[in-house]
Amino acid sequence: MYLIAIAWIYVVLLMSIAEATNSNGTVLGALITFLLYGLLPLSLVLYVLRTPARKRAIKAREKAEDSQKKTP
16 A cells, blocks of 8 residues: 555656756646645545554554453
């Protein structure tokens, strides 16, 4: 999962560099490209894909708290 995310950020970074160094491109366009094609979608996808792990961690924490309360 993280390998694909790293590859996607690499591709978007290269797109941003191409945008910034192009004769018609700007640094602002490169930043917008990096944010809108890279960081925002990738953070949303990683958040959604990590949901099951977060739920398991919450259940494990609740179970540990319950077991501590029950043992004197």
